Amino acid sequence: MSDPAHRRRIRESYRRWARLYDWFARATTDVGGVRAACVDALELDPGDTVVEFGCGPGPNLPALREAVGPSGRVVGVDVTDRMLDRARRLVARRGWANVSLVQADAATPPIESADAVLSTFVTSLFPDPEVVVREWCGLADTVVLASFAPRGNRLANATLWAFTRLSTELFDASGTDALAQLDRRTAAARSGLEASMKQVESETYVFGTITVSAGYR
Numbered sequence: 001m002s003d004p005a006h007r008r009r010i011r012e013s014y015r016r017w018a019r020l021y022d023w024f025a026r027a028t029t030d031v032g033g034v035r036a037a038c039v040d041a042l043e044l045d046p047g048d049t050v051v052e053f054g055c056g057p058g059p060n061l062p063a064l065r066e067a068v069g070p071s072g073r074v075v076g077v078d079v080t081d082r083m084l085d086r087a088r089r090l091v092a093r094r095g096w097a098n099v100s101l102v103q104a105d106a107a108t109p110p111i112e113s114a115d116a117v118l119s120t121f122v123t124s125l126f127p128d129p130e131v132v133v134r135e136w137c138g139l140a141d142t143v144v145l146a147s148f149a150p151r152g153n154r155l156a157n158a159t160l161w162a163f164t165r166l167s168t169e170l171f172d173a174s175g176t177d178a179l180a181q182l183d184r185r186t187a188a189a190r191s192g193l194e195a196s197m198k199q200v201e202s203e204t205y206v207f208g209t210i211t212v213s214a215g216y217r
C-alpha cells in the first residue's frame with residue numbers, strides 16, 4: 001500500500017475494533033466452512049511454510065498450525081499492532097514455537113518465499129488489490145484469498161451492503177456504490193491470481209457473500 005494516509009486510516013480503525021473483532025472472529029470461525037475451505041485449498045503438507053497476510057487476531061492460525069505441524073512454519077503479517085497483540089496472546093497460550101508474527105504492510109511483503117500464502121477478508125481494503133496479489137503470487141506456488149462479494153440473493157446482498165456502509169472508511173466506499181466497489185476489488189484480486197497463476201479456482205460461500213479463490217502455479 002503506497003499511501004501512508006490510507007494505511008494510517010486502516011490501522012486506526014482496526015486498533016479501535018481489535019478486541020471486538022477478535023471476539024467476533026472466534027465466535028464465527030466455523031460459519032459457512034469458509035476458513036476450513038481456505039486451509040484445504042492451500043494443500044499444505046507437514047513441514048511447509050505458510051504466510052498469512054492481514055492475519056488480524058489470528059482466527060486462521062490454529063488450522064494453519066495444525067496443517068503444517070510442529071516441523072512447519074506459520075508467519076502472520078498484519079499492519080495493526082493491537083490485532084497482532086491479540087494474535088501473540090493466542091500463540092503464547094498455545095505454546096507454539098513455530099508461529100511468528102510480524103508487523104508490516106502486506107503490500108510490501110517482508111517475506112522472500114513460502115510454500116503458500118493465505119489472506120482472508122483483506123484484499124478489499126487495498127486500493128489496487130490486483131497489484132498486491134500479483135506481488136504475493138511471486139512469493140509462493142499457492143495463493144488463497146477469501147473476500148466479500150455481492151454474489152448472493154437480494155437479502156444476502158442487502159446484508160453485505162449494510163456492512164459496507166457501516167465500514168465505508170475501510171473500503172473507501174463513501175460517496176460510491178459500496179457493493180460495486182467491493183465487487184470491483186474482489187474481481188481485481190482474482191485478476192491478480194489469473195495474471196500470475198496457471199490455474200485459478202473460485203467458490204462462493206455464505207449465501208454468495210464470500211468468494212474463495214485459489215491460485216496454483
Ligand SMILES: C[S@@+](CC[C@H](N)C(=O)[O-])C[C@H]1O[C@@H](n2cnc3c(N)ncnc32)[C@H](O)[C@@H]1O
Pocket residue numbers: 001010011014025053054055056057058059077078079080083104105106107119120121122125
Ligand atoms: C477484516 S480483518 C481480517 C483478519 C483475518 N484475516 C480474518 O480473516 O479474520 C483485516 C485485517 O487486515 C489487516 N490489514 C489491513 N491492511 C493491511 C496491510 N496493508 N498490511 C497488513 N495488514 C493489513 C488489518 O489490520 C486487519 O487485521
